[in-house]
Amino acid sequence: MQRETRIAHxxxxxxxxxxxxxxxxxxxxxxxxxxxxxxxxxxxxxxxGEQGYQRIAQAPERVxxxxxxxxxxxxxxxxxxxxxxxxxxxQSLTAENERLRAELGLKTPAALHxxxxxxxxxxxxxxxxxxxVDAGEDRGVTLNDAVLGRSSDxxxxxxxxVDVRRRESTVLLLTDERSAxxxxxxxxxxxxxxxxxxxxxxxxxxxxINSEAKIVPGDTVFTSPTSVTFPPxxxxxRVAAVNPRDPFLASQSVEISxxxxxxxxxxxxxxxxxxxxxxxYETERPVAVSSDAAASQAER
Amino acid sequence: MNAVRAAVLLAAAMLLQWWWSAHLAYWGAAxxxxxxxxxxxxxxxGPVPAMLIGWMWGLYADVLRADLFGADALLYMxxxxxxxxxxxxxxxxxxxxxxxxxxxxxxxxxxxxGALGSIFAKSFLWAGWIPALATPxxxxxAAAVAAELWDTRRAR
Numbered sequence: 001m002q003r004e005t006r007i008a009h010x011x012x013x014x015x016x017x018x019x020x021x022x023x024x025x026x027x028x029x030x031x032x033x034x035x036x037x038x039x040x041x042x043x044x045x046x047x048x049g050e051q052g053y054q055r056i057a058q059a060p061e062r063v064x065x066x067x068x069x070x071x072x073x074x075x076x077x078x079x080x081x082x083x084x085x086x087x088x089x090x091q092s093l094t095a096e097n098e099r100l101r102a103e104l105g106l107k108t109p110a111a112l113h114x115x116x117x118x119x120x121x122x123x124x125x126x127x128x129x130x131x132x133v134d135a136g137e138d139r140g141v142t143l144n145d146a147v148l149g150r151s152s153d154x155x156x157x158x159x160x161x162v163d164v165r166r167r168e169s170t171v172l173l174l175t176d177e178r179s180a181x182x183x184x185x186x187x188x189x190x191x192x193x194x195x196x197x198x199x200x201x202x203x204x205x206x207x208x209i210n211s212e213a214k215i216v217p218g219d220t221v222f223t224s225p226t227s228v229t230f231p232p233x234x235x236x237x238r239v240a241a242v243n244p245r246d247p248f249l250a251s252q253s254v255e256i257s258x259x260x261x262x263x264x265x266x267x268x269x270x271x272x273x274x275x276x277x278x279x280x281y282e283t284e285r286p287v288a289v290s291s292d293a294a295a296s297q298a299e300r
Numbered sequence: 301m302n303a304v305r306a307a308v309l310l311a312a313a314m315l316l317q318w319w320w321s322a323h324l325a326y327w328g329a330a331x332x333x334x335x336x337x338x339x340x341x342x343x344x345x346g347p348v349p350a351m352l353i354g355w356m357w358g359l360y361a362d363v364l365r366a367d368l369f370g371a372d373a374l375l376y377m378x379x380x381x382x383x384x385x386x387x388x389x390x391x392x393x394x395x396x397x398x399x400x401x402x403x404x405x406x407x408x409x410x411x412x413x414g415a416l417g418s419i420f421a422k423s424f425l426w427a428g429w430i431p432a433l434a435t436p437x438x439x440x441x442a443a444a445v446a447a448e449l450w451d452t453r454r455a456r
Contacts, residue, residue, distance in 0.1 A: 004347075004348065005385075007348055008346075008347040008351065008381060008384060011347075011348055012351060012377065012381045015351060015352075015355045015373070015374075015377045016377065016378070018355075018373075019358075019370045019371075019373045020370070020374065021370075022359075022362075022370030022373065023368065023369070023370035023371060023374070023416065025370075027369040027370070028366055028367060028368065031362070031363055031366045031369050032366045035363060035364075035366055
């Protein structure tokens with residue numbers, strides 16, 4: 001018994017000393033690292049569990065995406081059905097309009113043939129002046145065809161075709177000083193002539209407005225029915241500023257902020273006056289627009 | 301053969317401790333099987349084997365906790381030493397006194413561990429009230445069950 005007790009004392013002292021040495025050494029961090037490594041190697045449950053959890057966690061997201069797609073699909077189908085009804089209504093109104101025009105003896109406007117084209121080149125020296133599109137004679141584009149663009153789901157006036165080549169065309173922008181388009185102000189249906197400016201290429205100038213008219217900044221400007229190039233009621237821009245009146249002139253002018261950002265345009269809609277030879281590039285039905293030539297003098 | 305069986309039992313106890321702590325611990329309270337078994341071995345086999353096994357199990361417990369490496373080794377070994385020394389004064393062969401001893405030594409274990417933290421980790425390592433109150437009780441139950449199993453096996 002004495003011997004066992006003595007041995008127990010020795011063993012206790014040795015192991016206590018060893019334990020104190022271990023306590024003194026900074027071993028916690030290495031042990032944690034070893035433990036993490038061992039857990040990864042010998043215990044696949046956490047790793048596999050994490051993988052499985054990730055898979056399960058992604059499942060509701062996929063189901064939600066699927067349900068969202070289904071809802072969108074149903075809504076689009078309803079919109080398509082509505083579009084079909086709208087198309088039928090438009091055709092009916094067009095037919096009625098043509099019949100009434102015929103009865104009144106008015107000239108039937110020429111049908112325009114829309115064509116989408118890509119903007120393919122811009123001249124850095126004339127950034128606000130013109131650009132080239134990838135549609136030319138081969139697709140039925142002709143000189144002075146109207147060019148429209150899209151801005152926030154609204155069709156806006158961009159310019160007109162001034163040069164037609166075999167497979168490409170040059171579009172002169174409204175902001176070029178050589179451009180001009182007959183337009184009216186939404187507030188009072190006052191007509192004027194919207195022109196590009198050489199000094200400030202980003203803004204347009206609307207001239208020849210009645211000097212007595214009260215114009216408010218923010219008024220919208222649309223193409224006039226008297227425009228030769230453009231169909232009527234196409235958005236041109238908004239009044240940015242009203243210029244001071246000149247007492248010696250019978251008209252006033254305003255600055256117009258164009259609705260189309262020419263630098264951001266990637267695709268444009270060319271309204272071809274002539275029917276294309278082939279129909280492979282047709283995107284929409286021909287659009288009937290008024291083209292009374294009486295006011296053509298107002299537009300170059 | 302006995303050595304192999306002992307090694308298997310030691311490993312099984314370590315595995316049980318890890319599995320229970322990892323999956324069945326609630327609010328940090330889980331029985332310290334290795335601590336209770338160290339005292340049981342001290343009561344049945346004497347202090348020397350209890351200290352050696354307890355020190356090894358303590359190192360394993362240190363690896364499991366990894367906050368104050370060496371503390372459990374020292375305390376498990378001391379528990380085996382104290383239980384081995386007192387088995388001549390107290391009948392630790394009986395289940396009741398053994399459970400009481402495990403309960404008291406568990407409390408001492410928590411206090412000493414906190415004190416070791418004050419010395420080596422510069423903060424009192426307090427396990428929390430729930431583990432501190434529940435674990436000694438669980439340890440006592442575990443020691444009692446282990447003692448009953450030991451006696452049953454020896455009776456065969």
